[in-house]
Amino acid sequence: MLGLPLAIFPNLAAWLVPGLALAQERSYEWGWGMHPMWWGAWSFGMMFMMVLFWGLVIVGVVLVIRWLLGQGKETRTDSALEILRQRYARGEINKEEFEAKKKDLVS
8 A cells, every 4th residue: 555655756756847847937037038127117217216326326425525525624714814804903003004905905
């Protein structure tokens, strides 16, 4: 009685193995045609998202580099005008002299 079921397994395997191989076949991955992802409107949406992503990454990198390079710079002020203001604040020159020299510096 046990001999009969053991004799069925090789015959059953001979019938099932080709069927299992066919069940795993994915013809779209092995052919020369396009992948199904490129079918329909999804292809344009995916391409747009890819371009948008890389565009944002590049803009972000540029902004970070510009920010890092700008950290070492101090704001540039007009040193001659600043000295003139300090002299006026200390009382070394009067208002008329300050306005005349400021007019010369600005123009």
